[in-house]
Amino acid sequence: MKIVVCIKQVPGTMLVDIDPETGVLKRSGISAKMNPYDLYALETALILGQQTGAHVTALTMGPPQAQAIIKEAYMMGADDGVLLCDTRFAGSDVLATSYALSGAISVIGGVDMIICGKQTTDGDTAQVGPAIAEHLKIPHVTWVKKIEDCSDSGIVVEQNMEDSFEVVRMPYPCLISVEKDIYTPRLPSYLNYKKTLNREITVLTLADLLDQDEDNYGLAGSPTQVERVFSPQPNDDQTIWDCASVDGAALLYDLLTAEKFV
Amino acid sequence: MASIKIDNNKCNLCGECIPVCPFEAMEQAGNVIEINAACKMCKLCIKACPQRAIEIVHSENSVNKELWQGVLVYAQFFEGKLHPVTFELIGIGRKLASEVNMKTYALIIGHDMGNAPQELLEYGVNKVFVYDDAKLDRFCADTYANVFEDIIGELKPSVVLVGSTSIGRSLAPRVSTRFKTGLTADCTTLTIKPNTDLVQIRPAFGGNIMAQIVTSKHRPQFATVRYKVMDCASKVRPFGTVEVRQVDDDMSYTKIEVLSVIQKSAVTSITDVDVLVVAGQGVKEKEDLSLIKELAISLGGEYAVTRPLVEKGWTDYTRQIGLSGRTVKPKLIITCGVSGAIQFAACMNFSECIVAINTDKDASIFKIAHYGIIGDLYEIVPSLIEKIKGDREYAV
Numbered sequence: 033m034k035i036v037v038c039i040k041q042v043p044g045t046m047l048v049d050i051d052p053e054t055g056v057l058k059r060s061g062i063s064a065k066m067n068p069y070d071l072y073a074l075e076t077a078l079i080l081g082q083q084t085g086a087h088v089t090a091l092t093m094g095p096p097q098a099q100a101i102i103k104e105a106y107m108m109g110a111d112d113g114v115l116l117c118d119t120r121f122a123g124s125d126v127l128a129t130s131y132a133l134s135g136a137i138s139v140i141g142g143v144d145m146i147i148c149g150k151q152t153t154d155g156d157t158a159q160v161g162p163a164i165a166e167h168l169k170i171p172h173v174t175w176v177k178k179i180e181d182c183s184d185s186g187i188v189v190e191q192n193m194e195d196s197f198e199v200v201r202m203p204y205p206c207l208i209s210v211e212k213d214i215y216t217p218r219l220p221s222y223l224n225y226k227k228t229l230n231r232e233i234t235v236l237t238l239a240d241l242l243d244q245d246e247d248n249y250g251l252a253g254s255p256t257q258v259e260r261v262f263s264p265q266p267n268d269d270q271t272i273w274d275c276a277s278v279d280g281a282a283l284l285y286d287l288l289t290a291e292k293f294v
Numbered sequence: 295m296a297s298i299k300i301d302n303n304k305c306n307l308c309g310e311c312i313p314v315c316p317f318e319a320m321e322q323a324g325n326v327i328e329i330n331a332a333c334k335m336c337k338l339c340i341k342a343c344p345q346r347a348i349e350i351v352h353s354e355n356s357v358n359k360e361l362w363q364g365v366l367v368y369a370q371f372f373e374g375k376l377h378p379v380t381f382e383l384i385g386i387g388r389k390l391a392s393e394v395n396m397k398t399y400a401l402i403i404g405h406d407m408g409n410a411p412q413e414l415l416e417y418g419v420n421k422v423f424v425y426d427d428a429k430l431d432r433f434c435a436d437t438y439a440n441v442f443e444d445i446i447g448e449l450k451p452s453v454v455l456v457g458s459t460s461i462g463r464s465l466a467p468r469v470s471t472r473f474k475t476g477l478t479a480d481c482t483t484l485t486i487k488p489n490t491d492l493v494q495i496r497p498a499f500g501g502n503i504m505a506q507i508v509t510s511k512h513r514p515q516f517a518t519v520r521y522k523v524m525d526c527a528s529k530v531r532p533f534g535t536v537e538v539r540q541v542d543d544d545m546s547y548t549k550i551e552v553l554s555v556i557q558k559s560a561v562t563s564i565t566d567v568d569v570l571v572v573a574g575q576g577v578k579e580k581e582d583l584s585l586i587k588e589l590a591i592s593l594g595g596e597y598a599v600t601r602p603l604v605e606k607g608w609t610d611y612t613r614q615i616g617l618s619g620r621t622v623k624p625k626l627i628i629t630c631g632v633s634g635a636i637q638f639a640a641c642m643n644f645s646e647c648i649v650a651i652n653t654d655k656d657a658s659i660f661k662i663a664h665y666g667i668i669g670d671l672y673e674i675v676p677s678l679i680e681k682i683k684g685d686r687e688y689a690v
Contacts, residue, residue, distance in 0.1 A: 157479035159467035255476030275669025281677035
């Protein structure tokens with residue numbers, strides 16, 4: 033069996049500010065890390081790999097620096113890794129990102145299961161997983177909180193719906209996105225670090241994909257466009273009490289009484 | 295569709311665009327600057343370039359927008375009832391439709407849906423499309439996407455609105471991808487241009503930034519909206535009609551088999567109460583959550599938390615406010631030691647009265663609070679609880 037785990041490198045910090053004068057984004061940290069939700073996807077794949085002998089490939093799309101998270105996946109125990117990297121993938125939205133990733137999965141070939149994290153911490157959309165499944169015309173189940181069974185023909189998973197849990201069965205090939213806490217992600221191991229120090233990372237460019245039409249990737253292949261970015265409007269109509277000079281609790285109590293909350 | 299291009303004849307390699315880019319997407323490769331895959335198209339490099347060598351290039355192939363008319367709302371029917379986000383989607387859908395003289399439609403999928411289609415008409419939709427079949431009883435992303443494909447092919451709507459629910463967030467990307475069009479998640483503001491382009495605003499890039507997003511060359515334009523963000527539609531004397539659509543075997547064929555359903559025990563959801571007291575990282579120990587709970591109870595509300603507290607394992611994510619948790623819109627919300635990151639703020643800033651308690655006067659929560667108290671929650675909260683309790687005793 034062959035499993036592909038989709039992972040993404042995200043900014044190490046979410047603290048980004050905008051200069052109100054110039055409208056320029058102020059970067060407060062340049063560190064990058066693996067999207068924390070992807071650790072759960074990777075752990076799920078590694079456990080299924082141990083149980084079934086499946087081959088686990090970590091796949092990411094990003095700039096050359098994103099190799100760092102493939103290395104991290106190696107240190108956790110992934111068998112091999114693929115970096116999808118081409119300047120023509122720049123500016124991809126959900127459609128273009130999922131299209132490029134699905135193209136890479138087709139190139140990897142013979143994949144039975146694709147596992148994604150619940151969402152990323154930088155985009156927070158949770159859309160890329162289902163979109164990959166649609167490109168590949170395979171079934172998907174999201175919000176998976178438990179793997180009940182993983183056999184030769186398919187998997188049985190428990191999915192977290194709003195008011196209920198559903199136990200569903202799906203044949204391969206299929207895609208799941210897993211919830212945080214499905215398993216506890218293992219730490220990267222020093223042994224694996226030494227073992228995989230010289231392991232190759234396959235780099236795929238547009239030229240390696242089946243569809244090489246530039247217009248389907250990156251900005252050109254992205255139907256959504258960002259027209260502008262701006263800071264959220266501060267609330268102008270506000271009252272501030274500084275406890276250094278006033279009794280905040282008393283003032284708040286008066287407010288709650290006046291507004292009939294007490 | 296558009297792309298950012300660098301005119302290498304104009305570029306003098308001054309490098310000013312490189313540090314300006316928040317995503318490290320500008321790189322010098324030999325004698326040219328290249329834009330790498332990290333580009334999010336924020337266009338800051340265009341503003342920064344002194345040589346005006348960077349420009350945005352629009353390609354011209356666009357759909358005929360005239361052919362795509364109407365706003366289609368997905369009315370999520372699940373486990374015997376309509377999800378309340380549906381009425382909020384109809385509310386914003388009707389508003390958008392009236393601005394560009396379009397009609398509002400609703401799509402409902404399921405089995406044994408009783409009065410639900412008629413209920414939708416009471417909220418002022420022009421037409422409800424019903425797909426009722428035993429095989430559609432439980433949600434499966436593949437069958438529901440097939441139904442969506444059928445109605446979009448028939449109706450050709452300009453805008454499709456879906457709730458950001460467990461079902462909606464699984465279904466919407468599947469359908470938008472099938473139509474090779476744009477989808478914007480978790481929109482907090484939606485307006486429409488006279489040319490029917492939907493203007494979608496959402497928190498973005500994981501920072502304290504809002505992005506305005508359009509899908510100007512493709513139709514339909516898909517957007518998801520969280521529960522408790524838009525205002526509920528007002529009820530009207532029904533004027534719309536119901537059309538029951540045929541469900542064929544191709545449409546209802548699925549590879550996903552639902553084996554069993556386990557009901558969750560009914561708990562009071564933080565999305566449904568009038569008063570919320572929120573604990574942030576200013577709460578130092580897990581035991582101190584009891585302080586927050588006590589204040590919540592004394593005000594007849596519930597307590598909630600921010601993401602870091604869930605990550606510490608203090609409580610589960612059903613009590614979490616934020617993009618990876620719930621969106622809330624109570625009458626009163628009191629945040630205690632919450633800094634106010636955008637992922638949090640975007641999911642509670644429509645609350646009617648926001649009170650923030652924080653020792654840091656520069657915390658971003660004070661930008662959105664109606665009442666800000668600069669002070670220590672460990673002093674203010676116990677004192678406030680005392681006062682409320684004293685009041686009750688006095689009343690007795």
